[in-house]
Amino acid sequence: MSFAELGLIPELLKAVADAGYTEPTPIQRQAIPTVIAGKDVMGGAQTGTGKTAGFTLPLLHRISRHANTSTSPARHQTRALILAPTRELAMQVYESVCTYGKYLPLRATCIYGGVDMNAQIQELRRGIEIVIATPGRLLDHVQQKTINLSQVEVLVLDEADRMLDMGFIPDIKRILALLPAARQSLLFSATFSDEIKKLADQMLKDPQLIEVARRNMVSETITHVVHPVSSGMKRNLLAHLLRHQPDTQALVFVDTKLVCGRLAHYLERSGISADAIHGDKGQQQRTETLEAFKSGKLRVLVATDVAARGIDIDELPYVINFELPHTAEDYVHRIGRTGRAGHKGNAVSLVCAEEKHWLAEIQKLIKLEIPQEIVPGFDPEPEFFEAGTRSSRHRKPAAPETGREREAAAGPAPRQRTAKRPSKPMIAADGFDFSKPYEPAAAPTAGTAPADAQPAGHADASVPPHLRRPQRPIAFLLGGLGRK
Numbered sequence: 001m002s003f004a005e006l007g008l009i010p011e012l013l014k015a016v017a018d019a020g021y022t023e024p025t026p027i028q029r030q031a032i033p034t035v036i037a038g039k040d041v042m043g044g045a046q047t048g049t050g051k052t053a054g055f056t057l058p059l060l061h062r063i064s065r066h067a068n069t070s071t072s073p074a075r076h077q078t079r080a081l082i083l084a085p086t087r088e089l090a091m092q093v094y095e096s097v098c099t100y101g102k103y104l105p106l107r108a109t110c111i112y113g114g115v116d117m118n119a120q121i122q123e124l125r126r127g128i129e130i131v132i133a134t135p136g137r138l139l140d141h142v143q144q145k146t147i148n149l150s151q152v153e154v155l156v157l158d159e160a161d162r163m164l165d166m167g168f169i170p171d172i173k174r175i176l177a178l179l180p181a182a183r184q185s186l187l188f189s190a191t192f193s194d195e196i197k198k199l200a201d202q203m204l205k206d207p208q209l210i211e212v213a214r215r216n217m218v219s220e221t222i223t224h225v226v227h228p229v230s231s232g233m234k235r236n237l238l239a240h241l242l243r244h245q246p247d248t249q250a251l252v253f254v255d256t257k258l259v260c261g262r263l264a265h266y267l268e269r270s271g272i273s274a275d276a277i278h279g280d281k282g283q284q285q286r287t288e289t290l291e292a293f294k295s296g297k298l299r300v301l302v303a304t305d306v307a308a309r310g311i312d313i314d315e316l317p318y319v320i321n322f323e324l325p326h327t328a329e330d331y332v333h334r335i336g337r338t339g340r341a342g343h344k345g346n347a348v349s350l351v352c353a354e355e356k357h358w359l360a361e362i363q364k365l366i367k368l369e370i371p372q373e374i375v376p377g378f379d380p381e382p383e384f385f386e387a388g389t390r391s392s393r394h395r396k397p398a399a400p401e402t403g404r405e406r407e408a409a410a411g412p413a414p415r416q417r418t419a420k421r422p423s424k425p426m427i428a429a430d431g432f433d434f435s436k437p438y439e440p441a442a443a444p445t446a447g448t449a450p451a452d453a454q455p456a457g458h459a460d461a462s463v464p465p466h467l468r469r470p471q472r473p474i475a476f477l478l479g480g481l482g483r484k
């Protein structure tokens, strides 16, 4: 099937051809004619399936009748609103709108928090047909009356499950109340929890359900592997693995902002070009880091789930879970960054005894027993092999990432409400204290390193396991071995 058979206008077909797409992906085959026909859509699709073009192309098709070259703002009312949970995702959707809409005189803009509002206000004043926004900043503009949503014909809610996780649902409901009732609405989500279904009931009218991949199915082009390893040796193993793949780029996932920054510093000190991306960094810094990674200048990007959402890098070969995610579905989201658009990908997870419980949940969800390979010199805790070892089920979810997200998350997100204090040790078994501020240090020379510290850049595999074993009681005292 070709794009032309889906009924798209010539301007869009030309842009699609320029992008090098020869045939529509399964989600595009289903979504494009449905949206062109004016129907609401509940789309079950992960990133990597081509879902962005799946809603962007027919959306542009539908509002193309408003395309005009007039300079009058009155001729450029906001006709389409696309909501995305993060700045990065919003920017990527914006780029797609620009790519596919390049032959249509329609205006688009991207508005998100963390930056000055004035430039966005100037832009909105010109008149903009397509607004891509994060919910919080959009409401700021509503409050300041710098945006008029009364003429919106199409609403898209992208990655609704992530919006829910980040506590954005109250903001979404406020935005829905500001839109005309007679509109077309599209909701996309990788997963459909009861809460998402409830939101869909409120937002969609007689929606067409479009699901391209079975829920939580992972791409077949991804090779999964688990490296069982003690918690204290994880960072050494990570450096070791990266040194053995010197030409590849990797996206490394961690659970918290604290570990994120410190791990990137550790890798840098170990001679591996790395940087961290998380919500405490300024927008410009995040954009620069992302650009450096996309252009290949940066080899390793260490990220939290929220910051990495929407990172779209074709041919990213490695996703490494330095820590397993709190929910099995996040594993699917994380590894969705690799193996995209038919490319081969690798999903590597470093798993300590404490995390076995999460691993079992992931395997159940993806219906796959992930092969386990111990890297010589990086053994797991003995508890890893004990049947019935329980990991902590009370790990605190990653802290919300932006001011607004933090505010929002203090509200109704259920996982966050029930969370208890983290049981994760702040001091790794090798003496590395994650709770201390980072102090840059020259690589220690032989004889100067403290006895309990694993020096940066240490020849990891050369530390025989018997030398590390006495460190285990430290982890045990800190609850790191997952025993009661």
Ligand code: AMP
Pocket (backbone or CB within 6 Å): 020, 021, 022, 023, 024, 025, 028, 046, 047, 048, 049, 050, 051, 052, 053, 312, 314, 340, 341
């Ligand atoms: P998405 O799922 O929207 O994040 O898209 C994943 C990737 O697939 C993006 O890099 C798109 O540029 C690419 N893509 C989207 N549609 C097609 C298509 N029909 N053929 C080839 N690549 C595509």
